[in-house]
Amino acid sequence: MIDRRQFLKLAATLSAAFGVSNLPAPVAAALKKIDPASLPKLIYIQGLSCTGCSVSLLQAQSPSPATLITEYSQLAFHADLSAISGKKALELIEKFITGQAGPYFLAVEGAVPAGMPEACVIGEHPFAWYLDQAATTMAGAVAVGTCASHGGIPAAEGNPTGAISVRDYYAAKKIDKPLIAIPGCPPHPDWVWQTVVHLVKIGLPELVDGAPKLFFGSKVHDRCPRYHDFQQEIFAKKLGDSGCLFKLGCLGPDTDADCPTRWWNGGQTWCIDTNAPCIGCASPIFARRKDFPFYRLNEQHKVSG
């Protein structure tokens, strides 16, 4: 968790990156008209990832993804959308990360194979080489998703690659650049895009444990529409039942995210509304331990024989 002094330092670094002068305390700042010339450029790269975060980013509705990457940011490179590929794509990325193409933000999806560099290679170099190059030239980084923020699935117990989060990678290298973590497997598109919009129009959002407080400031359980069921002890007894899902293993009480008020895919649904227990996909311990399964019903079966 960053203290106030670090926070102001980050805010100053960011304001320099966006060409915003005399940025007041971000929360008090007036909305800034977006200047196309100072739009943040995003270089989006992927490590040990499944592209689910990128696919989630394409589910943004208002504004649309096309508006977000042209009017609110400039997506200078993304492996799923960029027209260019091969050597010329590498040249583009390397121009940015070697500091020859102006200020930019690094957006990273996926974990870093710290114990097996060969497990992720882009062009001639291991994935971590790109992080190292960018460390000295980027304005800051956005860790998109749980893998980049906390390690996630690739860092599950028993993994063979020694996967760690981008945060831990940079922390171990003592890289002192602003880094915003936006966990979620995948993250809700609003969590990422509205953070970008906040950066562009106001500045650094308020962070809790490195993640925007606006989205990660309360437990799923605390805002859950089924909190009343919990209080009344109306519990789902088996999968497919309605009621509070706590006794099936719901991780809402352990997970910071605003899913209960935001909902997913156009705001029409979310896990709990489909009677599916929260599996804690935005949590630092998501999927990490073998002895901590997503659901508790199998435990019951074992007891009953």
Place this chain on the structure above:
Amino acid sequence: MKVDLGPITRIEGHLNVHTTVENGVVADARCMGEMFRGFEVFLQGRDPLDAQQITQRICGVCPYAHAIASSYAQENAYQQPVPPNGRILHNLIQGANHLYDYLLHFYQLAALDFVDITAILKYTGKDTELLKIKAWVQAEVASGKPFPAAPFLPRLTGNYIADTDLNIGAIKHYLEAMAIEQKANQASAIFGGKFPHATAIFPTGCTQTPRIDLITNYISLIQEVRDFIHNKYIPDVAAVAAGFPDYWNIGASKGGFLSYGLLPLTPALDSERLFAPGVLLDGAVAVVDFERITQDINNAKYSSPTGLKVRDGVLTPDPTKADAYSWIKAPRYNGKMVEVGPAARVMVDYLQGHNPTVKKLVEHFAAAAKIQAHQLNSVLGRHLSRAICAATIADFLLAEAERLDPNGPTMADLNIPASAEGFGATEASRGGLLHYIRIENHKIARYECVVPTTWNASPRDDQGTPGAMESALIGTKVANAEEQMESVRIVHSFDPCIACAVH
């Protein structure tokens, strides 16, 4: 000369293709999957019901296919009856995911190989969205900044569509398709919980109640997607085909074809499917037998034994293994190289005369384009096969949703045995997907995934036979050996997913 085509963009993940070009022809091609996580290793020792969640994270583009394959494998292991609603809900979730994926592939991933994005500068109409893009491109190009109009420029050198109206129509549809893809994903999320990575999918069904309001909402969304498929997507595929007819004869793979069949018509896993399963070898379609699948690893970065059957799979990474050039294994059927994917799905069904809709569409488009059915094995054939799948699946989903019983159970009360094993096979949009689970002492003892791009982007097998995509690339004439637009079009036609292929 030797040219690396990677990193290949507008696919999922980390793919390089090492090519050797001689006299303007690709003399050799080696597909290199360059990202490894080790799912089969870290799934061991986990609770069996973690599997359909963990394996979705193999791929964020087609997560539902993994959830379904894992659910099938667990159903096969648990031997519990599946309620009709459960199977229907699986189908509704997975089918909508296919529709989204076909549109994503054609518009966002493949279209920029053919469509001239700079044609927007010649736009003279009044569409506000297009005028906004035109103004944006003009401002970008005039700005003097490095890499203006990224990510749409720069691009590869090549012959793009010359007709301005066609280009501008396609640019408009590129944007519209994004909104339609979202609607397909909303439809699947109604029952799946969220997209990507659904939490409501379980073996034998789904946790969501099929309320009448949800069914109506689902049908309405799929109807919109279906309209787009017929009014925009299919005509756009036809327009690209008309503009690039050479590509009916470019990019053929040189082996057989395999499809596990897609969307069971009744709850039983071995029931008839909307698309029939089969393996097409030497011109004849045979029944698929999972025991005939083996995985070679002499050219893959593992030190575990080569040639193992799926149920015997073990995985020991060897990242510095001499001469190995990919993290992708080389699965083979009866020792033969096969292609999986939309063309395999359509051809295997068509040659068995199974689904009348598929037959009608294949014959309609073959007549219109003056091609034979075997030319579905080509760059354009794969694009057309996706469109045929999309049209067929959309109609099926509208009827399938009506079959839900709002008062019936949506899944079984799961009773998971201490020891069991099971296979689960389905078709992801990219092709045949097989999961195998073995449970011992209530925990996963072995989990094996043989994934579409594992087949298609496989390296040489132990006999030295190239994989499907390698074989499709070898022999291709290229105008510009450095950039190889022709090769990139071939790779894109397979819609490779490297996170899937290696996992």
